Amino acid sequence: MPFQKLKPRVEEILKNEDLSVDKRLTEVCELLESTIPYYDWVGFYFKNGDKEELKLRSFAGEPTDHEIIPFGKGICGQVAVSNKNFVVPDVKAQNNYIACSIHVKAEIVIPLFKDGENIGQIDIDSHTEDPFSHEDEIFLQWVNEKVSEIL
Incomplete structure (x- = not known):
């Protein structure tokens, strides 16, 4: 697991104030998606203003197609309400x-907190069945803590 090796790279991206916050978030997504073999889609969702979505x-x-997700709907929507990590070994x-893709077999969603409030989440889809471990959760919680520092 390359998590320890990825941490300095994530920090380097997030500290680069020459880039917009959105560009830094995209670069973190690209790093994780390209480095961790079973991370086939990586995204950040955030609360949409005052809307429950x-x-x-x-x-x-x-x-x-799922650029907007209502609170309570799907794994992401459930995490927006529960404020808890949600690991799904088998989406079926x-x-x-x-369903975002017929290829997705597993998903992990970790809430992102700023000043104690759930403001968003990192969502990862995998084409591999049951690939996520406790180490994934700990690493992604760390990523979210670092992201919250630049928001």
Whole structure:
């Protein structure tokens, strides 16, 4: 697992104030998607103003039709409400799942907090069944903590 090796690279991207926040978020997505073999789509969703919905802000991987996700709908929408990590080893076993691609077999969504408030999340889709471990959760929580520092 290259998580420890990725941390300085994530920090380097996020500290680059020559780039916009959106560009830095996209570069983090691209780094994770290209470096971790079972991360096939990586994106950041954020609360869309005062609306009870999430809006896709930055991503790496195939384009998605799901740029807006209502709170409570799908894995991302559930995390917006629960404020808890959600690891789905097999998306076919989830009733409240929004299919982004027929190739997606597993998903992990980690909420992103700023000043104690859930303002967004990192969402990762995998074409591999049950690939995510506790180490993924810890690493992605760390990524979100670093992202919150630049928001």
